[in-house]
Amino acid sequence: MAAADGFVVDFPTLGDIGDAWVRQHCRIPDGYRRGAEFVWSDWQFWCAAKYYQVRPGVRWQIGESGSPEPLFNQAFVYRRAQIVAPQKTGKGPWAASMACLEAVGPSQFYGWADSGDGYACSDWSCGCGWEYEYQPGEPMGMRHASPVIQLTANNEDQVGNVYRPLTAMIKLGPLSDLLFPREGFIRVAGETGGDDFDRIDAVTSSARGRLGNPISWALQDESGLYTKGNKMVAVAETQRRGAAGMNGRTIETTNAWDPSENSTAQRTWESQAPDIFKFFRIPPKGLSWGSKRDRRKILEYVYDGSPWVNLDSIEAEATELNETDPAQAERFFGNRLVYGRGSWLRDGLWEDRYAADLAS
The missing domain is CATH 3.40.50.300 (P-loop containing nucleotide triphosphate hydrolases)
Incomplete structure (x- = not known):
């Protein structure tokens, strides 16, 4: 394999x-x-x-025809x-x-x-x-x-x-x-x-x-x-x-x-x-989308394995969108679940319910 x-x-x-x-x-x-x-x-x-x-x-199982079928x-x-x-x-x-x-x-x-x-x-x-x-x-x-x-x-x-x-x-x-x-x-x-x-x-x-x-x-x-x-x-x-x-x-x-x-x-x-x-692929919780340095690390994490992507281009678009709609920018480019009003899920909800299922 x-x-x-x-x-x-x-x-x-x-x-x-x-x-x-x-x-x-x-x-x-x-x-x-x-x-x-x-x-x-x-x-x-x-x-x-x-x-x-x-x-x-x-x-294959025997079907109605009496022969093996897919x-x-x-x-x-x-x-x-x-x-x-x-x-x-x-x-x-x-x-x-x-x-x-x-x-x-x-x-x-x-x-x-x-x-x-x-x-x-x-x-x-x-x-x-x-x-x-x-x-x-x-x-x-x-x-x-x-x-x-x-x-x-x-x-x-x-x-x-x-x-x-x-x-x-x-x-x-x-x-x-x-x-x-x-x-x-x-x-x-x-x-x-x-x-x-x-x-x-x-x-x-x-x-x-x-x-x-x-x-x-x-x-x-x-x-x-x-x-x-x-x-x-x-x-x-x-x-x-x-x-x-x-x-x-x-x-x-x-x-x-x-x-x-x-x-x-x-x-x-x-x-x-x-x-x-x-x-x-959800980026590490400790990285903040609001930090320029962390945002770059988030993009590197979620775009790993897509070599055709130019991270500088993605970062520029994400940064501009972040000025008017940071929640959408974080969802679309940061690959995180963020409420439309810009707030995170209730503290602890992710860890309690979903973290174990990540990329199962």
């Missing part, structure tokens, strides 16, 4: 083949290195490895995940690569490898010629037979944070033979289940046409903005029910949220369900 800096991957996971598959098929969507292979950083690999952690010893979400330790990170750490492009993997990559458990087993793209309708050799005992991956994917955000601009890099990844690399951007959605090669299957759709508070349909996977982007007031809490809950109906899974990505709003992100973080993977 691979080891990321600071993270030990000593459990069975599809994260290894997923990492290799993304390098081969996904491209950097923008910037100076646009078109180069997309490589997960350490924290991105860790989150994927945990999300695709396979239950030890699981086997386990889908029941093969994995985690039913869903929450990734909390500051702005510009790369949550959007990483989520786009995960959408590609869920649509046409080895995202589903296929059994345990014997010596000589491997994954060949040619077996899964991809003509790029890529192959991957498994280690004996490594979990094997397969493509989902009928992916139904939804990318969710509060509004069209927000969902574009993932949809735009996703379409760029498709057009810049071999995925253009498997994923076909259309007007308002992306068609997945296969089309075995009619118009309602083999597709990636965007869902917002105003575009809910396919909400409630069974889905294989959903991204809920910026779930810290999902509240009862904008009706996005209900959207997220409806999506999760749709995923449960198709043995699917979901991921939330978000900045740190305002604890006064009782958002979907807050509800997920406070949930005691053992099958939710949570990643949240």
